[in-house]
Amino acid sequence: MKKSFIVTISFGTWKNQIWFMGDSEFSEFDKAKKTLPDMSSDCNNFNDFFNRVCSHFESHGFLRIQK
Numbered sequence: 001m002k003k004s005f006i007v008t009i010s011f012g013t014w015k016n017q018i019w020f021m022g023d024s025e026f027s028e029f030d031k032a033k034k035t036l037p038d039m040s041s042d043c044n045n046f047n048d049f050f051n052r053v054c055s056h057f058e059s060h061g062f063l064r065i066q067k
Contacts (some may be wrong), residue, residue: 001023002021002022002023003021003022003023003025003026004019004020004021004065005019005020005021005022005026005029005062006018006019006020007020007033007053007057009049009050009053011040011043011045011046011049011050012046014046016046016050018050018053018054018057018064019065019066020057020062020063020064020065021062021063021065022061022062022063024060024061024062028060028061029060029062031060032056032057032060032062036053036056036057039052039053
């Protein structure tokens with residue numbers, strides 16, 4: 001059964017919630033969240049940061065969904 005998960009990210013003053021769906025339990029999502037590298041330091045803008053975060057979670061088996 002697929003479950004939905006939410007992560008809140010921020011880049012400077014910009015904040016956004018990203019929704020993902022996956023077969024994994026919360027512990028797997030939390031593990032992916034904790035291993036999320038600090039990518040904001042070398043990103044040019046919030047779009048770059050947003051795309052990197054999405055790619056990170058997708059590499060852990062979570063697909064981004066629209067809210």
